[in-house]
Amino acid sequence: MSQSPLSPVRDLERLNPDIDRIHELAESLLPVYAQIELGEALPDPEQNQALVALIAILHELHPADMAVVLESLPLQERVLVWKLGAPEEDGEVLLEVSEPVRETLIEAMDKAELLAAVDDLDADELAELAPDLPNQVVYEALSTRDEEERAQVAAAMSFADDQVGAIMDFELVSIRADVSCEVVLRYLRRFESLPDHTDKIFVVDDDDILQGVLPIRKLLVVDPDTQVADIMVDDVVVFRPEDDVEEAAQAFERYDLVTAPVVDANKKLIGRLTVDEMVDVIREESEADMLNMAGLQEEEDLFAPVMDSVKNRWMWLAINLCTAFVASRVIGAFEGSIEKIVALAALMPIVAGIGGNSGNQTITMIVRAMAMGQMTGNQAMHLLRKEEGVALVNGLIWGSVMGVVAWLLYGSLGIGLVMVAAMTLNLLLAATVGVLIPVAMDKMGRDPALGSSVLITAVTDSGGFLIFLGLATIFLL
Amino acid sequence: MSQSPLSPVRDLERLNPDIDRIHELAESLLPVYAQIELGEALPDPEQNQALVALIAILHELHPADMAVVLESLPLQERVLVWKLGAPEEDGEVLLEVSEPVRETLIEAMDKAELLAAVDDLDADELAELAPDLPNQVVYEALSTRDEEERAQVAAAMSFADDQVGAIMDFELVSIRADVSCEVVLRYLRRFESLPDHTDKIFVVDDDDILQGVLPIRKLLVVDPDTQVADIMVDDVVVFRPEDDVEEAAQAFERYDLVTAPVVDANKKLIGRLTVDEMVDVIREESEADMLNMAGLQEEEDLFAPVMDSVKNRWMWLAINLCTAFVASRVIGAFEGSIEKIVALAALMPIVAGIGGNSGNQTITMIVRAMAMGQMTGNQAMHLLRKEEGVALVNGLIWGSVMGVVAWLLYGSLGIGLVMVAAMTLNLLLAATVGVLIPVAMDKMGRDPALGSSVLITAVTDSGGFLIFLGLATIFLL
Numbered sequence: 043m044s045q046s047p048l049s050p051v052r053d054l055e056r057l058n059p060d061i062d063r064i065h066e067l068a069e070s071l072l073p074v075y076a077q078i079e080l081g082e083a084l085p086d087p088e089q090n091q092a093l094v095a096l097i098a099i100l101h102e103l104h105p106a107d108m109a110v111v112l113e114s115l116p117l118q119e120r121v122l123v124w125k126l127g128a129p130e131e132d133g134e135v136l137l138e139v140s141e142p143v144r145e146t147l148i149e150a151m152d153k154a155e156l157l158a159a160v161d162d163l164d165a166d167e168l169a170e171l172a173p174d175l176p177n178q179v180v181y182e183a184l185s186t187r188d189e190e191e192r193a194q195v196a197a198a199m200s201f202a203d204d205q206v207g208a209i210m211d212f213e214l215v216s217i218r219a220d221v222s223c224e225v226v227l228r229y230l231r232r233f234e235s236l237p238d239h240t241d242k243i244f245v246v247d248d249d250d251i252l253q254g255v256l257p258i259r260k261l262l263v264v265d266p267d268t269q270v271a272d273i274m275v276d277d278v279v280v281f282r283p284e285d286d287v288e289e290a291a292q293a294f295e296r297y298d299l300v301t302a303p304v305v306d307a308n309k310k311l312i313g314r315l316t317v318d319e320m321v322d323v324i325r326e327e328s329e330a331d332m333l334n335m336a337g338l339q340e341e342e343d344l345f346a347p348v349m350d351s352v353k354n355r356w357m358w359l360a361i362n363l364c365t366a367f368v369a370s371r372v373i374g375a376f377e378g379s380i381e382k383i384v385a386l387a388a389l390m391p392i393v394a395g396i397g398g399n400s401g402n403q404t405i406t407m408i409v410r411a412m413a414m415g416q417m418t419g420n421q422a423m424h425l426l427r428k429e430e431g432v433a434l435v436n437g438l439i440w441g442s443v444m445g446v447v448a449w450l451l452y453g454s455l456g457i458g459l460v461m462v463a464a465m466t467l468n469l470l471l472a473a474t475v476g477v478l479i480p481v482a483m484d485k486m487g488r489d490p491a492l493g494s495s496v497l498i499t500a501v502t503d504s505g506g507f508l509i510f511l512g513l514a515t516i517f518l519l
Numbered sequence: 520m521s522q523s524p525l526s527p528v529r530d531l532e533r534l535n536p537d538i539d540r541i542h543e544l545a546e547s548l549l550p551v552y553a554q555i556e557l558g559e560a561l562p563d564p565e566q567n568q569a570l571v572a573l574i575a576i577l578h579e580l581h582p583a584d585m586a587v588v589l590e591s592l593p594l595q596e597r598v599l600v601w602k603l604g605a606p607e608e609d610g611e612v613l614l615e616v617s618e619p620v621r622e623t624l625i626e627a628m629d630k631a632e633l634l635a636a637v638d639d640l641d642a643d644e645l646a647e648l649a650p651d652l653p654n655q656v657v658y659e660a661l662s663t664r665d666e667e668e669r670a671q672v673a674a675a676m677s678f679a680d681d682q683v684g685a686i687m688d689f690e691l692v693s694i695r696a697d698v699s700c701e702v703v704l705r706y707l708r709r710f711e712s713l714p715d716h717t718d719k720i721f722v723v724d725d726d727d728i729l730q731g732v733l734p735i736r737k738l739l740v741v742d743p744d745t746q747v748a749d750i751m752v753d754d755v756v757v758f759r760p761e762d763d764v765e766e767a768a769q770a771f772e773r774y775d776l777v778t779a780p781v782v783d784a785n786k787k788l789i790g791r792l793t794v795d796e797m798v799d800v801i802r803e804e805s806e807a808d809m810l811n812m813a814g815l816q817e818e819e820d821l822f823a824p825v826m827d828s829v830k831n832r833w834m835w836l837a838i839n840l841c842t843a844f845v846a847s848r849v850i851g852a853f854e855g856s857i858e859k860i861v862a863l864a865a866l867m868p869i870v871a872g873i874g875g876n877s878g879n880q881t882i883t884m885i886v887r888a889m890a891m892g893q894m895t896g897n898q899a900m901h902l903l904r905k906e907e908g909v910a911l912v913n914g915l916i917w918g919s920v921m922g923v924v925a926w927l928l929y930g931s932l933g934i935g936l937v938m939v940a941a942m943t944l945n946l947l948l949a950a951t952v953g954v955l956i957p958v959a960m961d962k963m964g965r966d967p968a969l970g971s972s973v974l975i976t977a978v979t980d981s982g983g984f985l986i987f988l989g990l991a992t993i994f995l996l
Contacts, residue, residue, distance in 0.1 A: 061895045106773035114893040116901050227739070236736040239777060241718060258735055259713040262704070295802065296583035298795035300716060300777055317794055318775035321801060325772065328805030329887055332812070336883035337876060344888050345901070348908035355880050355909070356916075359873065363917055366872040367924070373865040380857070380864050387857050387864040388850040391871070391980065395843040396836065399814060399973060403832050406813035410806055411821050416591040418538045424593050424822070431825040432832070439833075440840055447844070451851075495972075496876060503868065 109138035169198035207283030213237035365500030397502030404476030437466030586615035646675035684760030687790035842977030874979030881953030914943030
């Protein structure tokens, strides 16, 4: 028997959707958007060709790729592309896009389209979309589901976004322990298909209390007469619906899990977690840290209207303005000194700047260590000493460099010496605060990444000006 | 038949190793480290108890947890704990820890210990450790392997760290297409165990050319008489060994893959990728972006000796110092103006500071969008206009606030107006450069995250001082 070689092989080059091409086609069609929406024929044959080409590309796309395309397009083009995509995948795409983009897509759909989109979704997926859907749509979508599914949607919606209960799914294959593997294999054949990512089957008793798991890897290699009880694994990583999703994701990462059971307080099996959700959690978590450190409140639609972006960013800018004002008043207090030695005005930003840079290095390291679970209370003192050691070395080296430069530039040894001292002291301050800010935030139950960059810069700016101008006033005037 | 309830259930609380307790025990044992290493009895019964307790805890730990513990401990304690851990898991632990920590562990082992540690590892795992091992150890470890494994190690080592070839594994289960599922099931039973994460079986022809894959999910539900050719999936995501691992990880994330085949240019099956490796790639990639933005060159051992940390950080500090020096010279050029209106010295950091903060918000968004594959060449202009719109709004709002404050503080309407203008212009500069720096870095084939925070601050500092002092000199003097 001869086989054809793997024909529609998808390698990386073919995988990445051609966003530029889609953008180009969509842009050329924007002027006739109204006709397209009404389903009217386009008079211009070139535009007709573009429309046909665009639809062909979009209908080939995997929902996850469609999501990337939509996130990469400006608002008007996004809506056009969304309307032209394959409607049967609308639900999947809505699940894949980020929340701000999802809102823009849902706004562009009417009730019938939304109902059709969510019709095929599992209970946990419907629950995920529900907060973004109009109430009427959620209500009607639920009315077509059976009692059990409605209960599942309600259960999933009762948990916060960062709890395991909100992202677990309900597609469970479970068996009893007192049957043979032969029976299990026959039982599985009665399914049309097994849930995604099924790498283990859950073993429960008559009350659905979890007894262990039967890894498929084992099921496939053992003698079919073996009893499940004899080969099931009972040292299982289980989660509770109220567990934190980031901790669950860390457990998936550490123990290389593909799926894991979720049980209630009585160990009754109620759902499962899958690695694909956990990958999303890990990605989002690392990104949230990055955005938070820079003082962005939350994930932002790249093409959000200007005013939405302003809203997402104003808070940290306002905080930054307050801290800058404080720094400004510190300088203001030394206006007399600056009037006498105007060189101080030119040199002071160097002291503040290097403190901010070094403090950001320290705080980034600590925030990362905390995210990885490497920081415990006892380590803080040790790290503080180490970071201060690094600061001392850097301060003496770079402080001396700048001290010599300042000396040569302004012909004053005194200014040079003040420079060395101020830079060293400000680096020590940066190291100390760089360790203490995230530790304190964590102790207070706050996210240590949140605006940490703005906070450390505030301290090293005001502190740097105070130290430098203070020392200059004492020793040079 | 009655079953015992899931006894050694591991929930999140039990999962996280008690690092504080281990740290405490290890610290108390440090004074008698020499005796412990020589295997001598400890005279003090309390220390003996601590030793027994510590060993008991460590031998219970999963290798991945042991890795976290080791990364969380200061150097001396780390070596002690490492010596007391279960030696049969040394290889796994070495694979789990970060590279700088791995180096400290390998330094603490002699040749015999290293050989024992790597003995159980698969070819791809040995290849991963090889660059950190002494040459003699690699040579001897290879000499005990068979021809095929040696070739695999050599193949894996011939790829760069960021190529798929370096992280693929060689544990393949492959079948022909012209057999029935019944035959496949019987064939699988001949294995002792299936490779980790086996969610699909690779279908190849006589020359090992990939024809498709047979998902286990399908194999378990179909009639055993079905031919593999009739149910295999031939629309498969495949990778080549020279593909970029980050792109591969993105494909795993988008298409919710658990494993995927790696083929050579002739489509011959040579290895596979598994989701657990991809999760690590995603985590490391996001972290590298975060560290790079802050100007840290690479992952740093939290407890690295001070001089190692200094080396890891000196470059960006030096760059920062140069840019700060430029900013200082900009101010120096306006010393005459500052002498006349000393208030300028106090107000100028506000203009520079808000520019830096806002620029960091913009650049973080762009770097993130690039990492997610959402940025293509054509979008840059659009985003530039949007970011400048945000900057204009923020500049007028916050500039006016600070303008009024400056006016009231110094009783000069002129200073207030210069403040409004300077803040607006510096925010526009921050937005423009915040988009252009990562786009230009990307065009030049550089990592857009690398030191971006330092670069943007350099521009907004020098630019802010120039704009503010320049406007003041023109309009106020």
